[in-house]
Each structure stands twice: as C-alpha cells, then as structure tokens.
Amino acid sequence: MKLDLERQEHGRSELPIEGDLDLGLGDGRPERATLRGTILVDNVESRFLLGGILTAAGRAECGRCLGAFDFLWDVPLEIVVLRDVDTDEGEGDSLVIRQATGEVDLTDALRESAVLAFPLAPVCRPDCRGLCPRCGIDRNTGTCDCADEDIDPRWEGLP
Ligand SMILES: [Zn+2]
Ligand SMILES: [Zn+2]
Incomplete structure (x- = not known):
C-alpha cells in the first residue's frame, strides 16, 4: 500500500x-x-x-x-x-x-x-439479544428461566 x-x-x-x-x-x-x-x-x-x-x-x-x-x-x-x-x-x-x-x-x-x-x-x-446477565446463556440461541427477570441486582433487598 x-x-x-x-x-x-x-x-x-x-x-x-x-x-x-x-x-x-x-x-x-x-x-x-x-x-x-x-x-x-x-x-x-x-x-x-x-x-x-x-x-x-x-x-x-x-x-x-x-x-x-x-x-x-x-x-x-x-x-x-x-x-x-x-x-x-x-x-x-x-x-x-x-x-x-x-x-x-x-x-x-x-x-x-x-x-x-x-x-x-x-x-x-x-x-x-446478548447473554443473560444471570446465567450467561446466549439469548440468541437459547432461553433460560431467568430471562424475564430484569431486576438490577443493586435494587434487590431494598424495601
Ligand atoms: Zn452478538
Ligand atoms: Zn439466564
């Protein structure tokens, strides 16, 4: 070149x-x-x-x-x-x-x-669709039970 x-x-x-x-x-x-x-x-x-x-x-x-x-x-x-x-x-x-x-x-x-x-x-x-942030499954090729729970872990446990 x-x-x-x-x-x-x-x-x-x-x-x-x-x-x-x-x-x-x-x-x-x-x-x-x-x-x-x-x-x-x-x-x-x-x-x-x-x-x-x-x-x-x-x-x-x-x-x-x-x-x-x-x-x-x-x-x-x-x-x-x-x-x-x-x-x-x-x-x-x-x-x-x-x-x-x-x-x-x-x-x-x-x-x-x-x-x-x-x-x-x-x-x-x-x-x-990326990876499931919880179990790491590839959402393009599979599904998991946690797929619908889009809770930010930082909010868990707050009243
Ligand atoms: Zn990709
Ligand atoms: Zn998952």
Whole structure:
C-alpha cells in the first residue's frame, strides 16, 4: 500500500487500495484486517492530502453475545504527506508523513486510521439479544428461566 510521489498527477486523483494490515489489537478486537477502497489524493504544491473513506474487514467479538463475527467498518482517512521534510508544520488532526521523493509506504498511517476508526463495542447484528446477565446463556440461541427477570441486582433487598 504505497503512494508513488513521482507519478501523481497535479490536482485530484484516485488511488485504489487493497491490502492486509496487522492491527494487533486483541482483546476481542481484530488482530488483522483487510482494507479496501479508493484514496482520494490531492496533489497541491508541496503536499499530498489523502482523504476518502476505506472499508476494513476483520474478525471481531460481539459486544453483547461475545461471539466472533466478520465485521466491516468505515475508515475515514486524513493523512498529509509533506514533501518539505524540514518543516515543523502540522495539519490539525491529520496524520503527517514527511517524505520528499519516491514511494511512500502508507501501511503505518492506514493501520493507525483503521485502529482509530474501530468502534467501542460492535455488535454481530443490530438485534443481537446478548447473554443473560444471570446465567450467561446466549439469548440468541437459547432461553433460560431467568430471562424475564430484569431486576438490577443493586435494587434487590431494598424495601
Ligand atoms: Zn452478538
Ligand atoms: Zn439466564
């Protein structure tokens, strides 16, 4: 996943991208993801602005039922490549890469973008019923006798 600085047209162009990333997240979040989409490249003066929204796909754990599922999420890009490597200037919240010539390896910036965009607790489907908080049964595939008692344990024993 590279951007060849020598071959970019002036103005806006599109860079199709597809590749695997080692996210190394763990803890129910994807170890790896496949990134796909089109990066919009604006070549202006001494900088390249990389934008657009890519799609990442990986194995994640459902925040409700804890089952593993294939999850897709949007990865908005805000990356700036500064060809003036001596400048201190930043670009707001954008990820900054300083490189004057040649091919820019976008892997690290894309990994960071994908990690930042990963939601807090994705669910396997919008109507996932989750686990019973008492006995732990998966309510998508089974029922239990405690399923109807939705009493918050903190209120038990109060008059
Ligand atoms: Zn679920
Ligand atoms: Zn139960």
